[in-house]
Amino acid sequence: MKFFIDTANLDEIKEAHDLGVLDGVTTNPSLMAKEGITGDENIIGHYKAICDIVDDNVSAEVIATDYEGIIREGEALAKLDDKIVVKVPMIKDGVKAIKYFSNNGIRTNCTLVFSAGQAILAAKAGASYVSPFIGRLDDISTNGLELIEQIVSIYQNYGFATEVLAASIRHTMHLINCAEIGADVVTCPLKVITGLLKHPLTDKGLEQFLNDHKKAQQKPAIA
Template sequence: MQIFLDTANLDEIREAASWGILSGVTTNPTLIAREKGADFKSTISEIATLVDGPISAETVSLDGEGMIKEGREFAQWHPNVIVKVPSTTEGLKAVYQLAKDGIRTNVTLCFNAAQALLAARAGAFIISPFVGRVDDTGVEGMQLIREIAQIYRQDDQIKTQILSASIRSPRHIIDSALAGAHIATCPFKVLQQSMKHPLTDKGIEQFLADWKARQ
């Protein structure tokens, strides 16, 4: 399973990329807005210099025609740009047309397997189920990943990749991989937490103490 970073913060992306584990980046209007004064196009272009992989740039239009127009513009910024559209009927229109143009899409805000199936049939490159937000409704979000993975496996014409989004913890990353997700996109803090364990810290302390004692 590939690991993406869910952020528009260039420092976070630069640090995660230095670990050698980063395959792509997802952004959205909220993440871009958090970077005060950041220009959307310039931010995406800068991310492309840090990560050689898919970079999701999200449209803000609500109608298919507007999404298509934005998507065509975004696709010109860099070959790695993936146009992000919502799981709506207007989003499907955009996915269908952009796919015919050879432009890859990420269908976001997916909350049920029907949305994932229709997005795949329309030609989505990536589907983004939001596991954390589904958990918030009292339903197990990871079950959604399992359902989509099973549906996609049963249809050899579907090439859409499952991106597990709304990741809240390192456990979500592991469960996503076990459930059949191709990608997990995570906040930087979750990636940091993934490499933390008290026994690791204790082991390092013990090794260093033993090394000093021998001198």
């Protein structure tokens, strides 16, 4: 399973990269705005800064919703760096654009996917990744994990090369459940990735080992 971090914060990206488990980054306009990144030039510069940190797979989202606009923006983003994956919304013109990008060697991430039917269309168009949003489905009392499992099964049935990128991951159990059902990628906040490190028995065991070591280093009392 690949681990992507869902953020535009450079410090968080560096921390995840330094941990040695990071495979990519996903961003969107909301995450850019959260970091105070506004204006086309600043956004482009920020994408370049992200690409300087990670080894591959930087999803950069188009803003346009019409076919010509998506193509124009996507091609400009792809030219920034070979690591860029153009993030395209699951809309009619988006699917058409994904087909164009696929035919022209540009990787894509089809985002805002909420049904198996949408995932099939994205795969048929040649998307590199498809991003079902687990957390947002959970928010409306729909089981997002069941959708991931369904898409994985369909893709396996027909040998689609599109990778299932589980998005809107809210907590560590989301991540672990996605691993169990065969998602190719998860994208999540840094706290979800680092949350995998934590277990009370690990902390307790380490504390005991260190205390025992300290005792072993103490000089015996002189009679």
